[in-house]
Amino acid sequence: MWSDIVAIYRASKKKRDINRFTEYVARPPAAVVVYFLAKTPITPNQVTFLSAIVAAGAGLMFALLPGYLWLVAAAAVYEFSFVLDCADGQLARLRKIASPLGHLLDFLMDELKAMFLFGCVAVRLWQETGDDRLLVVGLAGLFCLASGLSLTSFTRRPEYGAKPATEDGQPADVGGRRGPIGMVLSAIEWVARILVHYPQYIWICAIANRIDVFFWAYAAVNALYFAKTFAMIFFRLGRFTRPTLTTPIASINDPGPPEQTP
Numbered sequence: 393m394w395s396d397i398v399a400i401y402r403a404s405k406k407k408r409d410i411n412r413f414t415e416y417v418a419r420p421p422a423a424v425v426v427y428f429l430a431k432t433p434i435t436p437n438q439v440t441f442l443s444a445i446v447a448a449g450a451g452l453m454f455a456l457l458p459g460y461l462w463l464v465a466a467a468a469v470y471e472f473s474f475v476l477d478c479a480d481g482q483l484a485r486l487r488k489i490a491s492p493l494g495h496l497l498d499f500l501m502d503e504l505k506a507m508f509l510f511g512c513v514a515v516r517l518w519q520e521t522g523d524d525r526l527l528v529v530g531l532a533g534l535f536c537l538a539s540g541l542s543l544t545s546f547t548r549r550p551e552y553g554a555k556p557a558t559e560d561g562q563p564a565d566v567g568g569r570r571g572p573i574g575m576v577l578s579a580i581e582w583v584a585r586i587l588v589h590y591p592q593y594i595w596i597c598a599i600a601n602r603i604d605v606f607f608w609a610y611a612a613v614n615a616l617y618f619a620k621t622f623a624m625i626f627f628r629l630g631r632f633t634r635p636t637l638t639t640p641i642a643s644i645n646d647p648g649p650p651e652q653t654p
Contacts, residue, residue: 397427404482411585413592418471422472422478429483436484436494440501443476447505451512458519467598470509474591477502503541506590507534513607526607533611536618543621580611587613 401580409415429439450473453466480498484490492618514530517523548554586592597606 393427397423398626400430400482402425404486406481406485411589413553413593418475418478418591419482422475422482425479426482426486429479429590430486434440436480436487436489437497439476439480439483440498441496443473443480444501444505446470446473446476448508451509454521454603455512455515458516463516463598463601463603471591471595473505479494480593500541503537510534510537510607510610513603517604517607529607529611533614534608536611536614539618540614540621543618543625546625547621568572584613588617591634 401420403417404423404426405415409419420488426441436599447470450466453462453469457466477498481490481494484494510533514526514533518526518530546552590606590610594603594606597603
């Protein structure tokens with residue numbers, strides 16, 4: 393059994409994973425899930441939907457069940473949903489049926505889960521503190537999250553000039569930056585990628601009883617992503633340009649000779 397699970401892990405994981413937490417912490421138990429699903433009629437898409445349902449349950453636990461133990465339990469349930477989130481792609485790759493549509497569904501469910509979870513954590517913090525400003529920040533964060541989904545989808549369109557995604561469904565790699573400024577920007581993006589991928593640290597925040605750290609960090613990084621991506625699109629598509637008319641304006645306004653009737 394264990395040798396089969398190890399073989400499944402090696403055969404189904406991505407060639408280049410998003411981070412080490414996913415590759416070495418989440419994918420091994422996901423391989424166990426795939427082992428039990430491999431010979432069943434359950435599809436990868438169904439596992440994707442199941443992951444979203446479990447994540448929704450974890451979100452409700454965050455929002456409705458106060459206390460430290462329930463906080464840790466909610467984080468544990470969410471981590472299980474992330475294991476399922478890894479298992480759907482591994483099952484698809486094991487069966488050799490991975491598809492661009494499946495990647496899009498996975499991306500969509502991930503964003504929906506993130507929005508619901510963030511909203512539920514905002515409700516929990518508001519209930520614990522009674523500070524109405526947290527609800528305002530929560531609404532603003534949800535706006536940035538939802539806008540980020542639209543902005544990301546837009547910038548990945550071929551009409552925008554995006555390169556095709558990799559075979560693992562990830563965005564195409566871009567060239568590394570050079571120079572001091574490039575190194576600083578790369579370091580900032582590295583930190584942002586850690587904060588965006590919250591499954592690798594939300595459980596630490598829960599165990600430390602500081603779920604507010606996740607709330608503020610995730611709100612900030614999504615606000616920065618919204619500002620950066622919107623500005624990038626604006627400066628590319630919203631610039632002034634010189635009008636180029638192939639037809640003289642005079643001829644456009646000239647109605648031409650009157651029609652001749654026989």
